[in-house]
Amino acid sequence: MPTAVTHFKTNIYECLEALPKPTLDQLYKEPATCLAIFRLLPPLARQFVMSLLFTQPISPVNLTQSDLRLWVKNEEEALAKFHEALEKLSKLSIMTTDSSGYIQMNSSFRERFQDCLTGGGDHQSFGVSCERPAKDKPDIAFLDKHAMKQWEEILHFMVGTESTRQPSAAVLKVVTRAKLMKEGKDKQLMITNKGFQFLLQDVNTQVWAFLIQYLDIADELLHMNVVEVLNFFFMLGSLELGMDYSVEALTPTQKQLLDDLANFGLAYRRKKGSSRYYPTRLATTLTSGNSAVVSSAVSSNTSTTTGDDGATEQGFIIVETNYKLYAYTESKLQISVLRLFCELQTRFANMVYALITRDSVRKALKHGITANQIISYLTSHAHPQMKKQIPLLPPTVVDQIRLWEMERNRLVATECHLYKEFRNQGDYEMVLRHATNLGFVIWSNAKKRMFSVTEEGHEHVRNYIKKKIAQRKTNGGGGGEAGSGIGTPNNGSPSVR
Amino acid sequence: MSIFIVQIVAMNALKDTTTVNEDDANLLVLIIDTNPLIWTKSAKSTGLSLKEALRHLLVFINAHLALKHDNEVAVIASHVGVSKFLYPIPNPPRLSENTDQAVDSNLYQRFKVVNDQVIGNMKDLFEDVSTLDSYPDKASSMIAGALTMALCYTNRIMRADEIGHIKPRILIISISPDSPYQYISIMNCIFSAQKLGIPIDVCKVHGEDTVFLKQAAHLTGGRYLKLQIPQGFLQFLMITFLPDRFTRNYQCLPGEEKVDFSASCFCHKKMIDIGYVCSVCLSIFCHPLEQCSTCRTSLMLASVSESGLKLVNGIKKLDKAKGRESGGSI
Numbered sequence: 113m114p115t116a117v118t119h120f121k122t123n124i125y126e127c128l129e130a131l132p133k134p135t136l137d138q139l140y141k142e143p144a145t146c147l148a149i150f151r152l153l154p155p156l157a158r159q160f161v162m163s164l165l166f167t168q169p170i171s172p173v174n175l176t177q178s179d180l181r182l183w184v185k186n187e188e189e190a191l192a193k194f195h196e197a198l199e200k201l202s203k204l205s206i207m208t209t210d211s212s213g214y215i216q217m218n219s220s221f222r223e224r225f226q227d228c229l230t231g232g233g234d235h236q237s238f239g240v241s242c243e244r245p246a247k248d249k250p251d252i253a254f255l256d257k258h259a260m261k262q263w264e265e266i267l268h269f270m271v272g273t274e275s276t277r278q279p280s281a282a283v284l285k286v287v288t289r290a291k292l293m294k295e296g297k298d299k300q301l302m303i304t305n306k307g308f309q310f311l312l313q314d315v316n317t318q319v320w321a322f323l324i325q326y327l328d329i330a331d332e333l334l335h336m337n338v339v340e341v342l343n344f345f346f347m348l349g350s351l352e353l354g355m356d357y358s359v360e361a362l363t364p365t366q367k368q369l370l371d372d373l374a375n376f377g378l379a380y381r382r383k384k385g386s387s388r389y390y391p392t393r394l395a396t397t398l399t400s401g402n403s404a405v406v407s408s409a410v411s412s413n414t415s416t417t418t419g420d421d422g423a424t425e426q427g428f429i430i431v432e433t434n435y436k437l438y439a440y441t442e443s444k445l446q447i448s449v450l451r452l453f454c455e456l457q458t459r460f461a462n463m464v465y466a467l468i469t470r471d472s473v474r475k476a477l478k479h480g481i482t483a484n485q486i487i488s489y490l491t492s493h494a495h496p497q498m499k500k501q502i503p504l505l506p507p508t509v510v511d512q513i514r515l516w517e518m519e520r521n522r523l524v525a526t527e528c529h530l531y532k533e534f535r536n537q538g539d540y541e542m543v544l545r546h547a548t549n550l551g552f553v554i555w556s557n558a559k560k561r562m563f564s565v566t567e568e569g570h571e572h573v574r575n576y577i578k579k580k581i582a583q584r585k586t587n588g589g590g591g592g593e594a595g596s597g598i599g600t601p602n603n604g605s606p607s608v609r
Numbered sequence: 610m611s612i613f614i615v616q617i618v619a620m621n622a623l624k625d626t627t628t629v630n631e632d633d634a635n636l637l638v639l640i641i642d643t644n645p646l647i648w649t650k651s652a653k654s655t656g657l658s659l660k661e662a663l664r665h666l667l668v669f670i671n672a673h674l675a676l677k678h679d680n681e682v683a684v685i686a687s688h689v690g691v692s693k694f695l696y697p698i699p700n701p702p703r704l705s706e707n708t709d710q711a712v713d714s715n716l717y718q719r720f721k722v723v724n725d726q727v728i729g730n731m732k733d734l735f736e737d738v739s740t741l742d743s744y745p746d747k748a749s750s751m752i753a754g755a756l757t758m759a760l761c762y763t764n765r766i767m768r769a770d771e772i773g774h775i776k777p778r779i780l781i782i783s784i785s786p787d788s789p790y791q792y793i794s795i796m797n798c799i800f801s802a803q804k805l806g807i808p809i810d811v812c813k814v815h816g817e818d819t820v821f822l823k824q825a826a827h828l829t830g831g832r833y834l835k836l837q838i839p840q841g842f843l844q845f846l847m848i849t850f851l852p853d854r855f856t857r858n859y860q861c862l863p864g865e866e867k868v869d870f871s872a873s874c875f876c877h878k879k880m881i882d883i884g885y886v887c888s889v890c891l892s893i894f895c896h897p898l899e900q901c902s903t904c905r906t907s908l909m910l911a912s913v914s915e916s917g918l919k920l921v922n923g924i925k926k927l928d929k930a931k932g933r934e935s936g937g938s939i
Contacts (some may be wrong), residue, residue, distance in 0.1 A: 147675055150675065151675070151676075155676075156860075158676055159856050162676070162851050166847060167844060182861065183860055183861060184859050184861065185861055189859070190859035227715075229668050229675060230671075231715060231716035231720065231721070231724070232715075233715060236715060237715070238714050238715065238717055352718045499772055500772075
């Protein structure tokens, strides 16, 4: 039976959704945050916000949901998108329906987002730059190198590459709290299957997952204000790469944050206590939402800095229909990630040659990595030459990886309650019919007069049987004649689907 | 020579057939008609001056850039006698490198770069008045030229982008009336846009409807909208012209469906409803010719007498009173 794969929150959107309304209102006080959150919305929702954003000055319009409904085509797909859009908007309390049925836009969001588009207000939400030009400004290549070095150090630590030094306390806390690593027998931190999943994600997702975990810690252990932390993340996302920004304009909390983020490689400071900081590409692409572009941009830049002539190179993996995989990389990290689901064959100066086999994929699946994760890893790291063909990955390989996963999923465990020992076929059929009509039956066998119902159905079926027994008693049909065997509920018995 | 083709009706409106994904970046090429004479008129009659309109447009551009991280924009001014790129321009002057203005902490950096350049280049355009005098048709601006530039630009961007990630569209903020002189070139632009699958949207800010641009919007699958409330310019832009090609698949957008397919003749640049069409190259003339001025085909065959010259109805109605006057009947 496959181990249950618990997905940790990688998505900033889900994290925001879980925030209470007052916190969201606080968040909407910063235009940079408004812009970043706006970009997380689905396309139709973004259009609705824009359509209604500037309606107020001309004439206050009162629109109900059915008014908005007229804006989309009367097609199934369009309507589904429409409802999704409204749901997300109301979950983030950007647009809510008031008691009289009118759609209301969050007033602070409206105001600040208007400021964001018109450049009004004096909120300094997009980073205060330094007044004096820096003496020796680090160039973008340097910043990329710094970002990659810091970030890969964390990943290397997780993979357990030798000769990596112990990362900072904040990193350790995040890693253990997120259960990416846990303490093994000899007090050494060991990577978990969640950690493996984490490694397969693209850089942008990794960074967000990390930051969200950090957010939890910041709230509980460091007693930072969630709003300030999130505002800072979103502000970083709106900054310009290669520019220097002033530390002075930050709040004390944010200054403290900056130290940790510099450790993760999201920002660069010449030395601790320096009055300026430089956001790196990891930070400025935080809110871009287009993770593939980010990771390729970062990896292309690392390859340039390592002296590779692949300045235009984005991605490095070529997969052939015969399950051979060629990875043009020297990075130990990437090779150890590949080792998770491939059999490495030969290593050359600038590339690795590996095979995708049933055993190697099953090994990965046992670690809790899913087929989809492997496929999306291969897709997002595909060589530009691969990107020209449609479909990108050979379908045979993709299908086979999925099939190998399905092999392991032949059994599905469902919690259920077993009913048995019915006295006669009539009773059995009556109860079964009732349960089937309600859709609770998972399995039944007429010969053995047994059937099992789902967890939530148990209560209904039991009550039904009790009712029947009571009815017969009052009808004078004789005591236990109904003979209901409320069989010992057999918890957790697997039923084959 | 007796085969005549109803030229314009045969051109089917192009639907957006290329698949557009949610993740695709959008390139908006904004063509602003900056004809100073007509903007002055507009300011007098409706109160919407170019300066005011530009403020609305800048917010609109910001809104477009805000929609997606990788959305791009290009702005072209269609002036009297000249068309110019306002953004992006090669080698932008580093005007703000040394000043404090390089970064405005109250404005998203990307918005600031675009806004500053558009405003700066617009100023330069208006300070240079020499072109105004040399151009014969002051009442209208170089829409055809601007459209051509827009198409060349989008073509270049689309080619550079190998994986087809960028989905372009063109929006024309039109104010001057149609110039029949530009009919042929505008038509050619429309066909190129059709071929490239680029929708052309048109927002008519002032004056009468422009027939050519209405056709442009219709044939390329774009929207044509006449601004009714000048104060609400931005709101009109936001609702009708902001949706990208992906969301348009699901939205009902305002706009006019009625299209007038009038053409202008190649010989006198007159607007005509009914005229003569060369059967070889489909050039349109307001009166019968012996030889086509475009392709030099001899149209006057012995078998075809003057009265036998068939008339082509470029539009829909044969019995239009206007039509009878200008060209007789079949």
